[in-house]
Amino acid sequence: MTLDGARFDLAVIGSGIAGLYAALQAHEQGMSVLVVTKGSIDDANTRYAQGGIAAAVGHDDSAESHWRDTVEAGAGLVDEHAARVLTVEAADRIADLVRYGVRFDATDGEVALGREAAHSAPRILHAGGDATGLEIELSLAGLARREGVTVVEHTLAAGLVIDANRVMAIDVFDWRALRTDRVHAYAVVLATGGAGQLYRFTTNPEVATGDGIALAYRAGAEITDLEFTQFHPTALRLLGHSIFLISEAVRGEGALLYNADGERFMPRYHPLAELAPRDVVARAAQREMAATGVDHVLLDITGRDPGWLAARFPQIYARCAEGGLDLARDRIPVSPAAHYTMGGVRTDVWGQTTIEGLYAVGEVACTGVHGANRLASNSLLETVIFAKRAVQRALDRMNDSVHADAAHHVDAEARAPAALLALTADARPLPPPVPDGPPPTADDLRALMWRCVGIERDRAGLEEATRTLARWDAATAASAPSAGSGSPSPRNGERGPGSEGSRAAPESRESYELRALITTARLAAEAALLREESRGAHYRIDFPAPRDEWRRHLVWRAG
Numbered sequence: 001m002t003l004d005g006a007r008f009d010l011a012v013i014g015s016g017i018a019g020l021y022a023a024l025q026a027h028e029q030g031m032s033v034l035v036v037t038k039g040s041i042d043d044a045n046t047r048y049a050q051g052g053i054a055a056a057v058g059h060d061d062s063a064e065s066h067w068r069d070t071v072e073a074g075a076g077l078v079d080e081h082a083a084r085v086l087t088v089e090a091a092d093r094i095a096d097l098v099r100y101g102v103r104f105d106a107t108d109g110e111v112a113l114g115r116e117a118a119h120s121a122p123r124i125l126h127a128g129g130d131a132t133g134l135e136i137e138l139s140l141a142g143l144a145r146r147e148g149v150t151v152v153e154h155t156l157a158a159g160l161v162i163d164a165n166r167v168m169a170i171d172v173f174d175w176r177a178l179r180t181d182r183v184h185a186y187a188v189v190l191a192t193g194g195a196g197q198l199y200r201f202t203t204n205p206e207v208a209t210g211d212g213i214a215l216a217y218r219a220g221a222e223i224t225d226l227e228f229t230q231f232h233p234t235a236l237r238l239l240g241h242s243i244f245l246i247s248e249a250v251r252g253e254g255a256l257l258y259n260a261d262g263e264r265f266m267p268r269y270h271p272l273a274e275l276a277p278r279d280v281v282a283r284a285a286q287r288e289m290a291a292t293g294v295d296h297v298l299l300d301i302t303g304r305d306p307g308w309l310a311a312r313f314p315q316i317y318a319r320c321a322e323g324g325l326d327l328a329r330d331r332i333p334v335s336p337a338a339h340y341t342m343g344g345v346r347t348d349v350w351g352q353t354t355i356e357g358l359y360a361v362g363e364v365a366c367t368g369v370h371g372a373n374r375l376a377s378n379s380l381l382e383t384v385i386f387a388k389r390a391v392q393r394a395l396d397r398m399n400d401s402v403h404a405d406a407a408h409h410v411d412a413e414a415r416a417p418a419a420l421l422a423l424t425a426d427a428r429p430l431p432p433p434v435p436d437g438p439p440p441t442a443d444d445l446r447a448l449m450w451r452c453v454g455i456e457r458d459r460a461g462l463e464e465a466t467r468t469l470a471r472w473d474a475a476t477a478a479s480a481p482s483a484g485s486g487s488p489s490p491r492n493g494e495r496g497p498g499s500e501g502s503r504a505a506p507e508s509r510e511s512y513e514l515r516a517l518i519t520t521a522r523l524a525a526e527a528a529l530l531r532e533e534s535r536g537a538h539y540r541i542d543f544p545a546p547r548d549e550w551r552r553h554l555v556w557r558a559g
Helices: 017-028 063-073 080-088 090-099 132-147 211-219 248-252 278-292 306-312 314-322 378-398 406-414 418-423 442-452 459-479 509-530
Strands: 007-013 033-036 150-152 155-163 166-174 179-190 229-236 256-258 297-300 332-341 344-346 358-360
Touching: 007 017, 007 378, 017 033, 017 132, 017 378, 033 155, 033 179, 063 080, 063 090, 080 090, 080 378, 090 378, 132 378, 155 179, 155 211, 155 509, 179 211, 179 378, 211 344, 211 358, 211 509, 229 248, 229 278, 256 278, 278 297, 278 332, 306 314, 358 378, 442 459, 442 509, 459 509
Parallel strands: 007 033, 007 179, 033 150, 179 358
Antiparallel strands: 155 166, 166 179, 229 332, 256 297, 297 332
C-alpha cells in the first residue's frame, strides 16, 4: 500500500490496546484514521497482560480508595491529579470495552473481581482467566477490521516532521519493501508500548524496543522518569524455555514464595509478604537467589484445586505443563524480569506531549499516574483512559472548540498542576556521544543493562553503563545512513511543511530497533546515575533510602 502524500486526521503509531482504542474512538467521531504498526496488528505487548484491569466497580470499593492505593504505591512521585482522572473515569472506560465486545469474567451474573498486591480491595477485572490483555486486544483488533480502519502492517514510524513545535507528518518505512513514505496528519498518537527489550530477562515481546520514546526524544519532546523500570518478581524460569510471566494474580489467589532451601522468605521482607509491592518482592527474590546460589525461587499454589487452577489460569497452567510442571502439584521456578516502563514521553492529562499535536498513550507515555512504582493492573486502565482523552483533545483542536469550552480551560491548566511543577527539574539533553569502538549487538546492550541498570544499582555500574552506551551511540550513528538519507539525529525528520528535504530511512528493522534501544537505554542509565536515592523501583545500594531532595522528576529533551 502506497501512503506517500496521504492525509489523515489522526495517525496512530502502534496497534496495542492503547493504539486500537484511540483509533476506534477517533473513527466513531468521524475522523479519518491511519494505524501504523511495525509487526502485524496482532503483535503487541498488551496481548500478554495476564493480571487484568483495575477499576473500582465493586459494591464495597470506590474511586477514592483506588486513588489512595495508586498514590501510595507511587512512592511520592505520582501526579495526584492524573491519578484522580485515572480512577474516576475507570468505570466508564470499562463500559466502553464491554461495548466493544470484551467479555469480562463473571460469577453468578456479576463481574468477578480479583485482588492484587497493594490494592486495598478486590478490583481487578479479568477476561479469559489469565488472558485479559489478549481478550481485549483481539476484541479491538477485530472491531477495527470490521469498521474499516486503515491499518498498515510491517511499517515503522521512522521520523516525525516538526515545524514550529507542531507535528505535521510522519515518515513511515515499510521494512520489508524498503520503501519510505510521508504521511500528513493533523494529529499523531504514539502508542508504541514500552522498552522491556532493554534487558536480558523480560516478560515483554520482541516488539518492545522503546521505539516511541526514542522517536519522541529525537523530535524534541520531553522524556521523564525512565530510571523507573518495574521488574516483575515471578517470571517462569525453565532451561530451554522462553521467559513467561506468572501473573501476580497467582499470588493474589494464595500462592507463596520459597527459596531453594525450602524456606518461605517474604514475611522476612515485608508485612504484606507475597502481596507486598512488586519492587519489594523482586529485590527479595533476587537476594534469596544470590544467598542460595541458584537462578530462581519457587512459587507454590499447590493448595488449590487442579480444576479451579486450570480454569482460572489457563495460559499459565498450559505453559507450565509444556515444561513438565503441574501447577497443582509442583512448585514453579520463577525469577524477576523486566516488565513495565513507568517513565516515557511526558504528557498532560489529555495525552498531549510538549510538541503540539503529538500525543502519547499507554506504556510509551508518562502521565505521572505510576510515579516510581506502578500499582498492579493500572497499566491496561491507563491505556484506555488517556487514549480516550487524547482523541477528544485532538478532535476539539480540529473543531477549534477547545478555547470556547470553559471546562477544557480548567483541565488544560491542570495538565501541569503546582504539585507536578514543584517536583520537576529543568529538562536537559543527553551528554554527547563518545566516538570510540565498534557498534554493539542488541544482546550486548541487554546484558549491560541487566548487569548495571537492573534491579539493584550502584554508582560504579551506572558509570560503566553511561560510558559504554555513549560509545555505542556514536558507533551506531557512524554506521547508520548519512544525514542526507535520514540518519537519526536529535531532531530526526524535522523540516518545514513545504520542504522536500530528505526523509528518515533506516537500513532495516533491526538497525532501527538497535538505535531506539540505545537512545532509550542512555536516558534510563543517565537518569539512574543522577538519582542518588532509592525510591520505588529504582534501588541504589549506595543510596538505599529515599531522600526528600530527590522527590522530583528528571526530564530530558534533546538540545
